[in-house]
Amino acid sequence: MAYSEKVIEHYNNPRNVGSFAKDEANVGTGVVGAPECGDVMKLQLKISDAGVIEDARFKTFGCGSAIASSSYVTELVKGKHIDEAMTIKNTVIVKELNLPPVKIHCSVLAEDAIKAAITDWRKKKGEPVAAPDKAREA
Amino acid sequence: MLKTPVYMDNHATTRVDSRVLDAMLPYFTEKFGNAASRNHSFGWEAEEAVDRGRNQIASLIGAKSKEIIFTSGATESDNLAIKGVVEFYKEKGNHIITCVTEHKAVLDSCRALERAGKATVTYLPVDKYGMVDPDAVRNAITDKTVLITIMWANNEIGTIHPIAEIGRIAKEKGVIFHCDAVQAIGKVPVDLEKAGVDLASITAHKIYGPKGIGAIYVRSKGPRVRLTPTMDGGGHERGMRSGTLNVPGIVGLGAACELAGKEMPVESERLLQLRTKLQAGIFERLDEVYVNGHPTERLPGNLNVSFAYVEGESLLMGINDIAVSSGSACTSATLEPSYVIRALGINEELAHSSIRFGLGRFNTEEEVDYVTDRVSKEVKRLRDMSPLYEMAKEGIDLKSVNWKQ
Known part of the structure; x- marks a missing residue:
């Protein structure tokens, strides 16, 4: 199976790899996936009091497409308001990275990671947390 | 450089050794005869090459040359061994013993027989090293067992099973023993006679020979093993495998075996x-x-x-x-x-x-x-990019984490 150029590019030069301190008040952390499934994504978002995503970091255990998906979303969410980030659909990632059908679950996981990170931040802020989107599963 | x-x-596969290729080439062109042509020199020449190939294979694996039946490769050999034995010995029983780490050609042949209602199959587990326990083989044998099929060496993890021990148990219990020996032949010493193997699958492309040619060893004595062919046709290969012989392939398989044995x-x-x-x-x-x-x-x-x-x-x-x-x-x-x-x-x-x-x-x-x-x-x-590595380094037990899937 050949990878798309964009997947290879993100895999070779992943953006925003790393971690923020989990306990910082303005950091939301989302960890999705499971080791036995072969994919775990950790996405961290630094979010301003106004709800704007100022910075993002990721670490991913998974195939090249999973790494590329998470790398891409760190770029995608930066500068966005969390309300807008919550509406990001996995199809945007699929399109950008030209993911084949067998790798769609990687994009779903990346979408879930954004939601999980924002939800975590909201919890920290004591904001009401919407029920997590359970409609799609990896 | x-x-x-x-x-x-x-x-997965190997490059054809240039010495093997050199041996094969004339059999595509000037020596193109059909080994079954009994009345002209083209046929005789091809038959001679086939006989030589049979001898080269047999001497590598402790067999007699007439015990070598040519096939298209190990998948066909596995199918023929398993389906052929179950069909031929159906009056005697219908139980197969195999192991969970076998090649798909073995496992799926067994499953196909199960689905067709022609056999029941015991899939033995392996230990943490991927080895099957000979005692487990012994204990799994019933009066309905017609076939044990265990590979010599595993294609993924390389583990070599205690084949001679299993062979002894098979002999003692009078059960036919098939061994997919694809990964072992030419790599480690294989003596089918000594190991008590009754049927063995062989392929050329794992030992620096060409793809599309393989063989099955069928024991001729002690016991003489019989098979129902899976293909009908001209009755080639003592009726066990019809089809015009792939002479260049056979020359290649033979040469590959001889080289592997020598080296x-x-x-x-x-x-x-x-x-x-x-x-x-x-x-x-x-x-x-x-x-x-x-x-x-x-x-x-x-x-x-x-x-x-x-x-x-x-x-x-x-x-x-x-x-x-x-x-x-x-x-x-x-x-x-x-x-x-x-x-x-x-x-x-x-x-x-x-x-x-x-x-x-x-x-x-x-x-x-x-x-x-x-x-x-x-x-x-x-x-450095892995959240699991980071967590492990922080002393988090990954098994204790409640993963959101």
Whole structure:
């Protein structure tokens, strides 16, 4: 199976790899996936009091497409308001990275990671947390 | 100068040795006869080549030349052995004993018979090294057992099963013993007569011969094994496998066997040294690397390791100038990690992290050094990117985490 150029590019030069301190008040952390499934994504978002995503970091255990998906979303969410980030659909990632059908679950996981990170931040802020989107599963 | 890409996937297939190719070439052109043509020199010439091939194979594996039946490869040989025995001996019983780490050609042949209601199958487990317990084989035998089918050496983890012991049990109980010997023949000493094997599958392309030619060994005496053919036709190969013989292929298989036998003492030692070096080099540079398969009872050219916290496919992507294979889910169509690695009882995450290095005749020490370096660097890079590695370093027990899937 050949990878798309964009997947290879993100895999070779992943953006925003790393971690923020989990306990910082303005950091939301989302960890999705499971080791036995072969994919775990950790996405961290630094979010301003106004709800704007100022910075993002990721670490991913998974195939090249999973790494590329998470790398891409760190770029995608930066500068966005969390309300807008919550509406990001996995199809945007699929399109950008030209993911084949067998790798769609990687994009779903990346979408879930954004939601999980924002939800975590909201919890920290004591904001009401919407029920997590359970409609799609990896 | 090292040439890339480096091929280190010799359990999948091997390059045809130029000496094998040279032996084959005349049989495509001037010596193109049909080995079944009994009344002209073209046929005689082809028949002679086939006989020579049969002898070369037989002498490598402790067989008589008439016990070699040519097929298209090991998948066909496995099918013929399993389906042919079950069909022929159906009055006697219908029970097969095999093991969970067998090749798909064996497992799926067994499953097809189960589905058709023609057999019941016992799938024996393996120990943490991937080895089947001969006592478990003995205990699984019933008065309905017609066939035991256990491979000589595993294609993923290289573990060599106690074949001679299983052969003794099979003889003692009067059960036919088939062995998929594809990965072992030409790599380690194989004596089918001594090992008590009654049927064995062989293929050329794993031993530096061409694809599309293989053979099945069928014991002629003590006991004489019978098979119902799976293909009907001209009654070639003593009625067991109809179809015009692939003469150039047979010449290639024969030449490959002769070379493998001649070079085995030196070559197996060389491969073992390369493997030892590869393993030592990787272990020296990386922590949390685990060998899959048996520490000593394994094919000299096989090294299968799990690099904890790194997913196998992403590693393959990072070392894209090196051809190896992974037990990771993502490299297969099924999204399931390797059933062989999972059968070892290691945790699923490590199954996703396994890489198989298959060293062969054309690999060099320089390549081993290169691969050691590339793999170690890439594993380090990916671990720096891995949330699991980070968590493990923080002292978090990954098993205690409640993963949101």
